[in-house]
Amino acid sequence: MNLRHLQPAHCGDTALRVRLAEGSDWTRWELTQAQVTTLAAQRKLLSMHPVDATRWQLKAKDRVGSVRLGTGEGAVQLTITPKVPVDRLLHLVAYAPDRVEYDSRPVTAEPRPDLLPALAHAFVSAAERALQRGVLHDYRETYDTLPVVRGRIRYADQIRRRPGVPVPLDVVYDDHTPDTPENHLLLAAARRLLRVPGLDPSLRSALQRLTGRLDGVRLLPVGAPAPHWTLGRRNARYAHALVLAELVLRGASYELGDGRHIAVDGMLVIMWQLFEAYLARAVGEALRHRVGGRPESQDRNFSLDTAGKHVLKPDLVHYLPSPHDGVLRQAIVLDAKFKTRQERDDLYQMTAYCVRLGLAEGHLVYASGSPGTVDVPVGDGRLRIWRHVVDLARPWRALAADIEALAEAIDSARTHAT
Known part of the structure; x- marks a missing residue:
């Protein structure tokens, strides 16, 4: 076993980057006491035992992924690489996203152009099934000023703004619209995936058709949180596609593709x-x-x-x-x-x-x-x-x-x- 000398990566502050492999043998690492304390608290993730005062042997258990651990001098970014290639891993995750443990503490990841194609394929398939019976619509209470009556006249607003003037009218009505949280998620995920380099032309065309079907749905503002949705009879046919859309948006920062190390949520x-x-x-x-x-x-x-x-x-x-x-x-x-x-x-x-x-x-x-x-x-x-x-x-x-x-x-x- 060779001693691994690591260069610390910067994730807001200096953190030791420890990389282990699923199912591999023991590897030897040089650790400070603060880093030992951090890793010793992660018995679900790895096994460890000392070689001498500063060197420790580490071995991954049955989890794979990357997570940020500890703070300050004890900060460690632990990455456990899977045996299977990443596109296969994401293919599995696309079917079982509830089996992923997310950690909101940021870790660094090297941009990889091949991380999302498998997820894109699964998302397109789920979204097309979700839209087989048409785009989901819902009623939204809309306040407007119109030349004719639609819905109910807002008499208090009408008298306050235009006393004695018959038109235009201040009205409120229920608008049957596709501009719903569910469709916001689908559109945001589709547009995100269209920016992934190297997608098959057929997959890119399918994503473009999907965005075309969501005409009338507003784009999420940059940096806005993903819309909240609650599963029910109305949107049950969307459920699988929505879970995948959230997964696409959560993992979006992996895909910058310009050589930078970038911050992403931890995932195990x-x-x-x-x-x-x-x-x-x-x-x-x-x-x-x-x-x-x-x-x-x-x-x-x-x-x-x-x-x-x-x-x-x-x-x-x-x-x-x-x-x-x-x-x-x-x-x-x-x-x-x-x-x-x-x-x-x-x-x-x-x-x-x-x-x-x-x-x-x-x-x-x-x-x-x-x-x-x-x-x-x-x-x-x-x-x-x-x-x-x-x-x-x-x-x-x-x-x-x-x-x-x-x-x-x-x-x-x-x-x-x-």
């Missing part, structure tokens, strides 16, 4: 949680488009015992209409495993899921390894457990295609079992 991701959430949501969405029904990510509707004390937690249960009465019932169960090898306990877990849900097959999805099947005798019959692999080392476009192929394979297995 637990990779196994991100992988599980991504697989559940991406496959669920692909299944919904392919066979209909309703996906339930992280489904908690079933218990192993009759008392309901031992809740089962499969990453995805997909519900389809019953051929007998049309009622939605559990039809597919999937569990994701961010592991380098397949373990027997995974088979036990999936067997329990299948037996409890009354299904003849279950699906385990790993981040590496070899696919295959395992047949498990249950009573007078059997159930089949499929082991799939989604390789995060593949380019993100290939990864998106792999999800579609996985959904097709799951549907085929279900049809065959039926």
Whole structure:
């Protein structure tokens, strides 16, 4: 192990920049006592032990990302780089942004032109689905002065401003407008992504079409905070696109592309949680488009015992209409495993899921390894457990295609079992 001599970076004040790699071996760093105190408080992020009075060995745990820690002489910018390339990481984050831990303390980041293309693709896809039934409108109370009556006359304002003059009229009316917080977010994110260098021409054209559809929506002022929105029945179809739009705007400062180190919000991701959430949501969405029904990510509707004390937690249960009465019932169960090898306990877990849900097959999805099947005798019959692999080392476009192929394979297995 080599001693790493670091040049301090300036993030408002001087901070030691510590860079570790996900899954790597111990690395040795020269630290002051103040920096040791800062890092020692971050047991969730890294392990550490001393070599001598000034040198320490550090090793990352299961989070990746970058975060600003400590203040003054103890300030440290800790960066844990993922095994997967950044475009793959953002492809996963686009499906599971709630698995990201944000820290408002600024860190520095080197501008990278390839950080947002994957997120841009996911945003365009979600925004196009959101606008399939038209641009969201809402009623806004508007005060105006008009030559004719519209809505209600504001008599107090009319008498105060123009006593005895019949026109123009001070009125108030409800305007049905697309100028809503939700559309502000979509427009701001689309315009932000259009400034990303190196986007595919087709993706850039899709973003331009999206901004054209949002005609009548005001641009957010420079530096203005993102509009607040609350999920409800009115805007439910916008939900996925809005979450991605917020993610685009939050990460915007990464993309200056002129060689500067720039300040961004700290961001940390637990990779196994991100992988599980991504697989559940991406496959669920692909299944919904392919066979209909309703996906339930992280489904908690079933218990192993009759008392309901031992809740089962499969990453995805997909519900389809019953051929007998049309009622939605559990039809597919999937569990994701961010592991380098397949373990027997995974088979036990999936067997329990299948037996409890009354299904003849279950699906385990790993981040590496070899696919295959395992047949498990249950009573007078059997159930089949499929082991799939989604390789995060593949380019993100290939990864998106792999999800579609996985959904097709799951549907085929279900049809065959039926």
